[in-house]
Amino acid sequence: MVARQLHALMSERLAFYPGIVLLGPRQVGKTTLAKAIAAQHPGALFLDLERPADRAQLAEPELFLAQHRDRLVVMDEVQMLPDLFTHLRPEIDADRRPGRFLLLGSASGALLRQRSESLAGRVGYLELTPLLASEVAATDDLGALQQLWHRGGFPLAHLAPSDRLAYAWRQDFIQTFLQRDLPQMGVNVAADALHRFWRMLAHLQGQFFNASQLGQSLGGASHTTTARYLDLLVDTMLVRRLEPHLPNVGKRLVKSPKTYIRDSGLLHALLNIASLSDLQGHPIVGASWEGFVLEQAAAHLPEGAQLGFYRTAAGAEMDAVVQAGKRSLGIEVKFSSAPTVTKGFWHARDDLRPTRTVVVAPVERRYPLKEGVDVVPVSALPQLLAELG
Numbered sequence: 001m002v003a004r005q006l007h008a009l010m011s012e013r014l015a016f017y018p019g020i021v022l023l024g025p026r027q028v029g030k031t032t033l034a035k036a037i038a039a040q041h042p043g044a045l046f047l048d049l050e051r052p053a054d055r056a057q058l059a060e061p062e063l064f065l066a067q068h069r070d071r072l073v074v075m076d077e078v079q080m081l082p083d084l085f086t087h088l089r090p091e092i093d094a095d096r097r098p099g100r101f102l103l104l105g106s107a108s109g110a111l112l113r114q115r116s117e118s119l120a121g122r123v124g125y126l127e128l129t130p131l132l133a134s135e136v137a138a139t140d141d142l143g144a145l146q147q148l149w150h151r152g153g154f155p156l157a158h159l160a161p162s163d164r165l166a167y168a169w170r171q172d173f174i175q176t177f178l179q180r181d182l183p184q185m186g187v188n189v190a191a192d193a194l195h196r197f198w199r200m201l202a203h204l205q206g207q208f209f210n211a212s213q214l215g216q217s218l219g220g221a222s223h224t225t226t227a228r229y230l231d232l233l234v235d236t237m238l239v240r241r242l243e244p245h246l247p248n249v250g251k252r253l254v255k256s257p258k259t260y261i262r263d264s265g266l267l268h269a270l271l272n273i274a275s276l277s278d279l280q281g282h283p284i285v286g287a288s289w290e291g292f293v294l295e296q297a298a299a300h301l302p303e304g305a306q307l308g309f310y311r312t313a314a315g316a317e318m319d320a321v322v323q324a325g326k327r328s329l330g331i332e333v334k335f336s337s338a339p340t341v342t343k344g345f346w347h348a349r350d351d352l353r354p355t356r357t358v359v360v361a362p363v364e365r366r367y368p369l370k371e372g373v374d375v376v377p378v379s380a381l382p383q384l385l386a387e388l389g
Helices: 006-014 030-038 052-056 061-067 084-094 142-151 163-184 191-203 211-217 223-235 264-270 276-280 285-299 343-352 378-386
Strands: 019-023 045-048 073-076 101-105 123-127 239-242 258-261 306-311 317-324 327-333 356-360 367-370 373-376
Touching (some): 006 030, 019 030, 030 073, 142 285, 163 191, 163 264, 191 211, 191 223, 191 258, 191 264, 211 223, 223 239, 239 285, 258 264, 276 285, 285 306, 285 317, 285 327, 285 378, 306 343, 317 343, 327 343, 356 378
Parallel strands (some): 019 101, 019 123, 045 073, 327 356, 356 373
Antiparallel strands (some): 306 317, 317 327, 367 373
C-alpha cells in the first residue's frame, strides 16, 4: 500500500466536520484510504452501497442513521443511493458531532448534486487523485517518475508486475467504465460514441476544446452533444477542463478552455501506447508530459488558489498560472533535459508579472534559466505552491 498524502488532511477534517465526502474516479484507492481512516475509529461501520445486502440496511435510513450516532459510518459508492443525501441533512442537523460520516463517491460533486440534497456547510469535500509523484518517487529518482508518468497513477496499474499487465489493466478499466460504471450511475450514453470522443480528446491533449469540430468528427453530432460528453468525463474526474487565466492586462485573450486526460496512463492506453519507448517516440509525448505536470500542480494547490493558462491573440502564452490571492506562480512545461522557451513565454511573463516563474522539466535539480526564471524538477512543485499560501 502506498501512503497517501490526503490521509492526514482527511483525519483533520473529520475532527472538525460531521462528515467528509471523498471523491475520486473508480479504482483510485478511495476504499483503501477509507478503511485506513476507519481503523483509527473503534467500532466504525463500513457499507459498500454496490452490495444489495448493504443497501438493504438503509431501507429505513432515518432509523439506521439515528441508531449509529455513536459510530463513524463509512458509505462507499454513495452515488448509488442519491436520495441518501436527503436523509443525511436532517440527521446531521440533529447531531452535529464531528466525525460521523465518511462518504465515498466515484463522481464529482456536480454529478452527485444532480439528484441529491445539498449538504453545504455540513460536510467537507476532498478529492483523491491518482498517485502523485510526491507519493511514489524520491526527489532525485527519474526512473520512478518516468514509470509513474508512463503507467499513470491508478494504484493497480502503477504497481503491476510488468508494463504489459499495467497496460492491460488500463484497457480493461476503460471498457468497464464505459460499459458498466456509467450505466450504474444512470448515464444513458452509447459506450462506442463516448469511447470515440474520449480517444479524440486524447489525440487533442492540451489543445483548445472545439465542440463543433469534434461533433463533425463524431459523424455530425451537435455541439451540445459533444459539450455534454465533455461534462460527463469532467464530472467523473477523468478529464480536466482547464479554463483560461483572465487578468486585466488590456489585451485580447483566448477564452476557450483546454482539455487534458487527467491520468497520463489512461491517456497512453487510449492512444494504444503500451511501452515507455513507444511513448518517447510518439508525437503526443510533449503534451502528455504537460498534462502530467499540470496534474501534479493541481493536486498541491493552496486553499482557494486557481489554476488556469494564459494566452493572448498575439501569441503570448504560459502553460499554467496559479493565482493565490495577490501572489502567483507562472509555470511553463517542457519535455527536455535542456529546455528552452519561446518569445511568447517572455511576453506572457511581462504581461502577468508573476511572483515566481519556473520551467518544469525532467531534470534532477533546479538551476537558473535566466534572472527570475528557474528550471525545476516536478518534485519542486509542492514547495513552490506551498509558498504561495
